[in-house]
Amino acid sequence: MQGTVDGFSYGLVTPVAAFIMACLGGALGLRCTTRSLRHRDTFKAGWLALGATSIGTGIWTMHFIAMMGFSVQQAPITYDRPLTFASLGVAVLMVGIGIFIVGYRGATALTLVTGGTITGLGVATMHYLGMAGMRLHGRVEYDTVTVALSVVIAVVAATAALWAAVSVHGFLASLGASLVMGGAVSGMHYTAMAAVSVHLQGGHVPAGTGDTATSLLLPMLIGPAVFLILAAVVVMFDPLLVMGDPDWQRPAAQSVHRPGVPAPRHVPSYGEPANWTARPAGRAARRSVHRGGHRSQDW
Numbered sequence: 001m002q003g004t005v006d007g008f009s010y011g012l013v014t015p016v017a018a019f020i021m022a023c024l025g026g027a028l029g030l031r032c033t034t035r036s037l038r039h040r041d042t043f044k045a046g047w048l049a050l051g052a053t054s055i056g057t058g059i060w061t062m063h064f065i066a067m068m069g070f071s072v073q074q075a076p077i078t079y080d081r082p083l084t085f086a087s088l089g090v091a092v093l094m095v096g097i098g099i100f101i102v103g104y105r106g107a108t109a110l111t112l113v114t115g116g117t118i119t120g121l122g123v124a125t126m127h128y129l130g131m132a133g134m135r136l137h138g139r140v141e142y143d144t145v146t147v148a149l150s151v152v153i154a155v156v157a158a159t160a161a162l163w164a165a166v167s168v169h170g171f172l173a174s175l176g177a178s179l180v181m182g183g184a185v186s187g188m189h190y191t192a193m194a195a196v197s198v199h200l201q202g203g204h205v206p207a208g209t210g211d212t213a214t215s216l217l218l219p220m221l222i223g224p225a226v227f228l229i230l231a232a233v234v235v236m237f238d239p240l241l242v243m244g245d246p247d248w249q250r251p252a253a254q255s256v257h258r259p260g261v262p263a264p265r266h267v268p269s270y271g272e273p274a275n276w277t278a279r280p281a282g283r284a285a286r287r288s289v290h291r292g293g294h295r296s297q298d299w
Helices: 013-038 044-067 081-105 109-132 144-167 171-194 213-236 239-243
Strands: 138-142 196-200 289-291 294-296
Touching: 013 044, 013 081, 013 144, 013 171, 013 213, 044 081, 044 109, 044 171, 044 213, 081 109, 081 144, 081 213, 109 144, 109 171, 138 144, 144 171, 171 196
Parallel strands: none
Antiparallel strands: 138 196, 289 294
């Protein structure tokens, strides 16, 4: 028996809410990745980890908010909790691998393609593992061509997101990139759901048994949603992360020279002669001696 599938049981509420969560996770992840690449410090790994967790959590939350609107008319749907949370772990782990590759190997074409492919496959794996946790009185089948298309969309979207993280400058540009990423991830989800068909088992189909998808998924989404809010607070309190100010815009007073570490090379500013040289310090300065009552300086 063919089941009647409805992916928009609540109308536009679930698609819009899912899109917003995908954009939020993408925006936080992109800004954290940009922060780690352009402002190298001891917290580089921490920013990359926060970015990966934000993107993975945002995508996972988007998926299951959208799934709250998915229903089969003839059968109730429940979800296996271990598989559902395992899909979250897979999303964060594989997104993290892709982001760390770009963060530590540099933004070359090879690393962007490699990181984007791993991240995209992580998004697709999260989706289909989450679908594997769905329980109903029947079996779920997929159209192979549509599934392949959804995977391609995921890989392209992830690669474009990583490219944006290393190429896009400024808060508004990053916001636009996060909107594109949210739209691409949402498009991947609904493309994958278009591949779904449900074949119900013959005989009596139990109705109204078990928890509904909303009552089961909503409590599970609270934790990831709270994490995204806390991550947004961290972003808001870091002006470098929000505005993307490059290192050269920091006041010179903040640059502290440590003994034994070469001082940063002076770069002539606009209007300053290119052959300007700083007064030598240290042993070279002490070469200035008195000769015949006159002071000679080597600079």
